[in-house]
Amino acid sequence: MNKILTLILCLAFLSGFAARPKHQYIKIKTDMGECIIMLYNETPKHRDNIISLIRKHVYEGTLFHRVIRDFMIQGGDPDSKKAKQGDLLGDGSLGYTIPAEFRDSLFHKKGVLAAARDNNPEKASSGSQFYIVQGKKFTDEGLDSLEENRLHFKIPVWQREIYKSIGGAPHLDRNYTVFGEVISGLDMVDKIASVARDSNDRPVVDVKMSVSVLKRRAAKKLEKQIN
Template sequence: MVRKIINKIEASRISIKPFLTYLSSKVILMNRILASLLCLGVFSAFAAKPKHQYVKIKTDMGECIIMLYNETPQHRDNFVSLTKKGVYEGSLFHRVIKNFMIQGGDPDSKVAKQDELLGNGTVGYTIPAEFRDSLFHKKGVLGAARDDNPEKASSGSQFYIVQGKKFTDQGLDSLETNRLHFKIPVWQREIYKNLGGTPHLDRNYTVFGEVVKGLDMVDKIAAVSRDSNDRPNIDVKMSVSVLKRRAAKRLEKELAKSIKNDSFTIN
C-alpha cells in the first residue's frame, strides 16, 4: 500500500515537471520583454526632440538664451543655419537705442573700425515676412531688421532684441488711431502695459523668437553710451551658439517648472 502511494507521488512529480519548465521559460521571456520596454521608454525619453530650438548669445555684458518660434520657420531655420556657419561669431551689436532695442547681425561689423558706420552689411538675400497676429513686439522679442521694401522682407542676417517701454491705455489708443490702424488685442495690451515693448513695429517687422533667460543683458547693452549713429562707443561683441538637444530639453523642463510655480503664486 505504501509503495503504491510513493509510486503515485513520483509519477505526479514527473508529469508536472514539463509544466514547471514551460512556466519558468515564460517568466524569463516576460522579464526580458519588460526589460526591453523599459529600455525603450528610457531611450525614447532621451531621444525625443525639444519643442523648440534655442540660441545663446554671449557678450562681455552678460548672456541670454533665445527661444526661436516654430510659427516662423523660415526665420528660425535661417538664424540657426547662420549661427552654425559662424556668421554671427565676433560680430557687434552695432546700433543700440535705450527704451527701444539693440541691433546686431551685420557681417561687416566683424572687421569694422571704431567710428565706422554700420548697418548696411548683408549675406546676399532676404527672407519673406512671416507675420503672425499672436506674435508681437513685447520686451525681449527677437525681430528681423529690414530696409524699406514694399514686401517688408527681412534682412538675411540682421536682427534686433526689443527693450521697449511700458505703455498706458491712452498711449496705446493713440498708436492704434494714428499709426497702427488696427486694434491691439486686450491680452497684448496688458503685456505692453506691464512688461513693455514696441507695439508700433507690429505687423511691420517679423518677430521670430524671444529671450527666455538673461533679459538683463538687453537692458545693460541698451544703456551704454553711443555716438551720433547709435553705435556703442565701446564695441559689444557677441558669440552665438545653438543649444544642444540635451541642454534644450533641460532648459524646457526648467522653464516649465518656473511657469508652474508662477501659476501658484498669489499676489
C-alpha cells in the first residue's frame, strides 16, 4: 500500500512539474490598451525582481512618465503614483539596484522590455524603473555608423536583419539590461509613444498602468498558442 501511495505522489509531482510553463509572463494594462510580456530566463535577477514587485502591487497606479516617439516608453517610477501634472519624474527609487545581466543574444529590438538606470559605472539597473522599446528601422549604412562611432563592436548579422526589418534601438545594446519582450499588444506601445508630451517628455495626459503576473494555467495556454 505504501509503495502504491509513493508512486501516486511521484506521478503527481512529475505531472505538476511538466505543467509548468517555460517562461513567466506579465500583463500591463493602460487606458490605451494592454500588452503581454514574456520574461527571459537568461536574466533571472531582473525576472524575479519584477515578479516580486508586481505581487507587492508596487506598479499599481504608476505612470509611463517618459515617452519618446521612435525610441521608447518608460515607467515604474514609484514617485509617479501621486505625482501632480507637470511634476518632474524619473528620479524615484526603491533604494536598491540590480546587477547588470548583459547577454549578447538579448538586444534592443522593437518590443523588448529593459531596465532603466542612472549613470553608475557598473551599469546596474534601477530596482523598479523599466522601458519598452518602440525604436525605428535602420539601414545598413546607419548600423555601420553606429558600430564605428558609438558601439565599437560588430552587430551580428542576424541582429542587423531584425533592426532593418522591425526596428529597435541598437545604440543601447550592452549598456542596459534587456529582460523580456512583448509577445502580444505591441500596438499599445505605439499608441503611448505617440501621445502629446511636455518639455520633459512626460505625457500631457497621464498614462497609468496596472501590472499583473499571468497565472500558471494562463501562461501554459499562451505558450501553446504561440508555439
